[in-house]
Amino acid sequence: MENKVYDCLIIGGGAAGLYCAAKLSRSVFSGKRVAIIEGGNRVGKKLALTGSGRCNLSNSEIDLSKYNTDDSNKLGKSISRYGYLETSDFYENVLGVVLEQKGTLIYPSTLKSSTVVDALRFYLADNKIETILNERVSSVSRNKFYELTTESEKTYVAKNLVIATGGITYPSTGSTGDIINILKDITDDSFYIPFKPALTSLTSDTPGIKALAGIRCRGDVRIVDSKGTVKAKSEGEILFTKEGGISGICVMDVSDSVVKLIDEGESTIKALLNLTGKTAGEIFQMICIRRQMYPHRNCADALSGMLLRNVTDFVMKYMGLKGDKMTLRELDDRKIAELSNLLCAFPVNVTGYGDEDKAQVSSGGFKLSKLDDHMQVKNCQGLYIIGEAVNVNGICGGYNLQWAWTSASLAAEGISQNV
Numbered sequence: 001m002e003n004k005v006y007d008c009l010i011i012g013g014g015a016a017g018l019y020c021a022a023k024l025s026r027s028v029f030s031g032k033r034v035a036i037i038e039g040g041n042r043v044g045k046k047l048a049l050t051g052s053g054r055c056n057l058s059n060s061e062i063d064l065s066k067y068n069t070d071d072s073n074k075l076g077k078s079i080s081r082y083g084y085l086e087t088s089d090f091y092e093n094v095l096g097v098v099l100e101q102k103g104t105l106i107y108p109s110t111l112k113s114s115t116v117v118d119a120l121r122f123y124l125a126d127n128k129i130e131t132i133l134n135e136r137v138s139s140v141s142r143n144k145f146y147e148l149t150t151e152s153e154k155t156y157v158a159k160n161l162v163i164a165t166g167g168i169t170y171p172s173t174g175s176t177g178d179i180i181n182i183l184k185d186i187t188d189d190s191f192y193i194p195f196k197p198a199l200t201s202l203t204s205d206t207p208g209i210k211a212l213a214g215i216r217c218r219g220d221v222r223i224v225d226s227k228g229t230v231k232a233k234s235e236g237e238i239l240f241t242k243e244g245g246i247s248g249i250c251v252m253d254v255s256d257s258v259v260k261l262i263d264e265g266e267s268t269i270k271a272l273l274n275l276t277g278k279t280a281g282e283i284f285q286m287i288c289i290r291r292q293m294y295p296h297r298n299c300a301d302a303l304s305g306m307l308l309r310n311v312t313d314f315v316m317k318y319m320g321l322k323g324d325k326m327t328l329r330e331l332d333d334r335k336i337a338e339l340s341n342l343l344c345a346f347p348v349n350v351t352g353y354g355d356e357d358k359a360q361v362s363s364g365g366f367k368l369s370k371l372d373d374h375m376q377v378k379n380c381q382g383l384y385i386i387g388e389a390v391n392v393n394g395i396c397g398g399y400n401l402q403w404a405w406t407s408a409s410l411a412a413e414g415i416s417q418n419v
């Protein structure tokens with residue numbers, strides 16, 4: 001058994017754990033005995049994958065509407081206390097990372113996530129934060145202090161314990177959700193909502209959809225239930241997957257609603273896709289103009305300047321027509337109206353969603369309402385939970401990493417107040 005008592009142990013060397021340690025080094029806690037215990041062979045594995053390797057680390061328009069949680073009030077207070085401006089300040093002026101803004105998205109100017117991981121690693125090394133690698137914590141108990149046992153049967157003792165173990169997505173990076181079991185002697189079922197994949201792709205059995213594999217369209221998606229009620233909507237890029245499903249940022253942003261509908265037993269879920277980003281009226285007019293210009297061309301060729309050929313073929317096939325055989329002259333106003341409406345709201349049957357290997361973030365986790373304003377478990381002095389392990393999940397666009405930084409900052413502030 002290790003006989004030293006740490007002032008603070010952080011389980012998990014991901015975004016939240018690394019940032020919390022950095023914030024502690026910057027506080028009155030500086031010089032105290034702090035360590036990160038990480039199950040993997042290096043820290044920041046998932047952080048390195050973010051933003052397609054570019055790390056979209058925050059967003060200049062952080063607000064409550066971009067998140068799901070069980071405690072909106074506390075989340076609102078948290079993101080206004082530690083939001084994008086504070087994050088930018090810490091990255092630029094303490095960690096030395098030059099940031100760049102694209103639209104509202106914030107990236108390191110190198111557009112490399114390794115810049116962010118390295119900046120955190122170097123800062124922790126400079127501040128003598130110990131990083132214990134290849135040690136997966138398997139149990140936690142609470143006596144006078146917190147006692148941790150790892151799979152290799154080592155024991156660590158700490159006055160303050162931060163849980164920064166992530167959710168269940170990309171389990172190859174070390175986040176498996178086993179923390180719920182690990183904490184079961186301290187918490188009970190009322191403390192958490194089971195983890196589920198969020199920000200994930202959707203599967204479909206719509207006939208012929210595989211013909212669109214690899215195609216990207218800029219448009220929007222609306223998720224509707226069997227009564228035709230719109231449950232979620234989002235705009236942006238839609239990607240057709242090789243498995244015959246749909247993905248892309250706007251699809252991932254509404255995937256959470258599909259997970260919920262399936263959980264509720266909804267049997268008929270449709271994704272209505274706008275495949276052009278235009279209104280049906282605009283499309284109708286554009287096709288009519290083309291009909292005047294190129295009446296002799298087959299529809300797929302005649303519309304190729306405004307629609308991808310595969311999209312024309314796919315939608316016309318759905319109408320029972322052959323885009324490559326029929327001339328535009330043969331497309332009467334009624335058919336043009338039908339085609340325009342379908343291009344604005346093509347109904348894709350949704351049969352399921354991508355599992356945790358495909359999802360970018362998890363919903364569920366420890367309830368925010370069970371934590372105090374500093375992420376400390378209520379009535380459990382010294383135990384903090386941060387990052388994706390908490391029931392807060394955002395849409396794509398830097399909101400999830402911002403939550404990691406926000407929650408880590410709040411915990412570091414709370415811990416340093418205990419000195």
Ligand SMILES: Cc1cc2nc3c(=O)[nH]c(=O)nc-3n(C[C@H](O)[C@H](O)[C@H](O)COP(=O)(O)OP(=O)(O)OC[C@H]3O[C@@H](n4cnc5c(N)ncnc54)[C@H](O)[C@@H]3O)c2cc1C
Pocket residue numbers: 011012013014015016017037038039040043044045046047049050051052055056057058135136137138164165166167169170173174175176177178179182359360361386387388389397398399400401402404
């Ligand atoms: C492909 C991909 C792209 C993404 N892109 C973005 C993006 O651009 N912008 C954005 O905002 N968000 C993005 N996200 C989401 C973002 O990465 C996560 O929200 C964030 O990394 C969560 O940080 P975390 O520290 O809470 O958890 P994690 O980063 O998952 O870290 C948890 C750490 O805890 C360790 N651990 C777990 N259990 C134990 C244990 N029992 N003992 C010891 N160690 C343990 C794990 O090994 C892991 O290193 C992306 C996610 C993915 C998968």
